[in-house]
Amino acid sequence: MTTPIYRNYYRQRTANQWRKIPAEQGDPSAIRPFLAGNWKMNLIPRAGVALAARIFDLCHNIRDVDMGFAPPFTGLSTLADYIEPDFLQREYGIGRNVFLLAQDTFFESKGAFTGEISADMLAAIGVDRVIIGHSDRRANLGKYFGFSSSVARRLSKSFLTQSHLRLSQRENPDIKILSAIAHLLEESNNDVLEGLEKFLEHELNERAGESDEAIQRKVHAALANGLQVIFCCGENREARRAHETFELLERQIRIGLDGVARPTMHEIIIAYEPIWAIGEGAKPAPPEQIAEVHDFIRNLLMDLYGEQVAARVRILYGGNVKPDNICEIMQLAGVDGALVGGASLNASDFSKIIRFGLPN
Ligand code: 13P
Numbered sequence: 001m002t003t004p005i006y007r008n009y010y011r012q013r014t015a016n017q018w019r020k021i022p023a024e025q026g027d028p029s030a031i032r033p034f035l036a037g038n039w040k041m042n043l044i045p046r047a048g049v050a051l052a053a054r055i056f057d058l059c060h061n062i063r064d065v066d067m068g069f070a071p072p073f074t075g076l077s078t079l080a081d082y083i084e085p086d087f088l089q090r091e092y093g094i095g096r097n098v099f100l101l102a103q104d105t106f107f108e109s110k111g112a113f114t115g116e117i118s119a120d121m122l123a124a125i126g127v128d129r130v131i132i133g134h135s136d137r138r139a140n141l142g143k144y145f146g147f148s149s150s151v152a153r154r155l156s157k158s159f160l161t162q163s164h165l166r167l168s169q170r171e172n173p174d175i176k177i178l179s180a181i182a183h184l185l186e187e188s189n190n191d192v193l194e195g196l197e198k199f200l201e202h203e204l205n206e207r208a209g210e211s212d213e214a215i216q217r218k219v220h221a222a223l224a225n226g227l228q229v230i231f232c233c234g235e236n237r238e239a240r241r242a243h244e245t246f247e248l249l250e251r252q253i254r255i256g257l258d259g260v261a262r263p264t265m266h267e268i269i270i271a272y273e274p275i276w277a278i279g280e281g282a283k284p285a286p287p288e289q290i291a292e293v294h295d296f297i298r299n300l301l302m303d304l305y306g307e308q309v310a311a312r313v314r315i316l317y318g319g320n321v322k323p324d325n326i327c328e329i330m331q332l333a334g335v336d337g338a339l340v341g342g343a344s345l346n347a348s349d350f351s352k353i354i355r356f357g358l359p360n
Contacts, residue, residue, distance in 0.1 A: 058351035070101035138232075270301075
């Protein structure tokens with residue numbers, strides 16, 4: 001027996017299992033899947049609008065699911081102007097189900113934060129939702145920004161000797177820091193220093209990025225400015241192999257959403273994106289694993305916010321979602337849509353993803 005695909009549904013928990021209950025297509029109070037394209041660092045504004053236009057053309061009259069586009073910051077304003085609901089309604093028979101997404105935001109509202117963009121700036125140009133905690137930012141910043149080599153440099157003998165001198169000349173030097181540096185500088189500690197340098201260089205290269213705490217602040221800044229949040233979480237290959245997936249996800253969600261009150265949870269969409277399944281050359285997570293994690297996240301939300309909230313929060317899957325696997329993924333009882341990278345840059349592929357379960 002093949003599992004049916006519902007484009008609109010309710011969700012119920014019976015015998016400890018979440019199930020989708022079909023709803024009339026377009027039922028306004030049913031759950032609407034959300035198919036979101038994360039363009040990452042691709043497309044100049046004009047090219048983004050051209051891509052969106054081709055997608056709308058292939059998705060005439062689709063009103064039963066939500067679609068979202070996350071261009072880089074530079075493409076937001078142009079796309080905001082283009083996706084004006086009356087125009088989309090007139091031209092393509094779609095409208096209020098199209099959402100403009102930003103890929104990140106900063107938690108402070110203004111000030112000396114060169115290069116950052118605040119949530120109220122995004123809201124002011126028509127952004128509806130913001131992706132927060134994407135793994136590209138949680139885990140890859142160390143690699144790109146070179147924190148690791150800069151820390152490694154600080155563990156060289158010459159840097160430590162100079163620092164010791166500089167700190168000891170201060171009025172009230174921190175004795176603990178001074179003695180730690182003096183200790184490291186002892187001849188017998190050469191190997192320790194070298195080992196420490198290698199360890200930290202590797203750690204930062206692999207792991208430095210946005211912390212759960214920074215992500216939590218971003219979540220609150222977005223909500224305070226009327227933006228909905230697409231909260232990303234997911235484990236890397238190492239954590240999966242070490243059977244630490246659930247522990248890690250629980251930490252990401254508990255800390256990241258800490259302080260979000262129950263009535264505000266309808267402004268939150270969760271995206272489960274296992275890092276090992278993302279990007280060219282990787283394989284999507286197998287459906288059993290997606291189902292298992294989505295159920296885990298939903299049960300955690302039930303503990304934190306109760307069954308009613310847990311049944312309705314949309315949990316998306318991301319990681320090599322393509323036209324040929326979207327149906328299988330959307331058949332899972334815990335999945336409410338997809339956060340799509342590569343395939344969202346191709347009009348034909350992304351429109352097929354939006355049209356999952358419909359005849360061609
Ligand atoms: P891919 O679909 O290219 O694997 O990317 C997933 C992703 O990171 C979306 O945010």
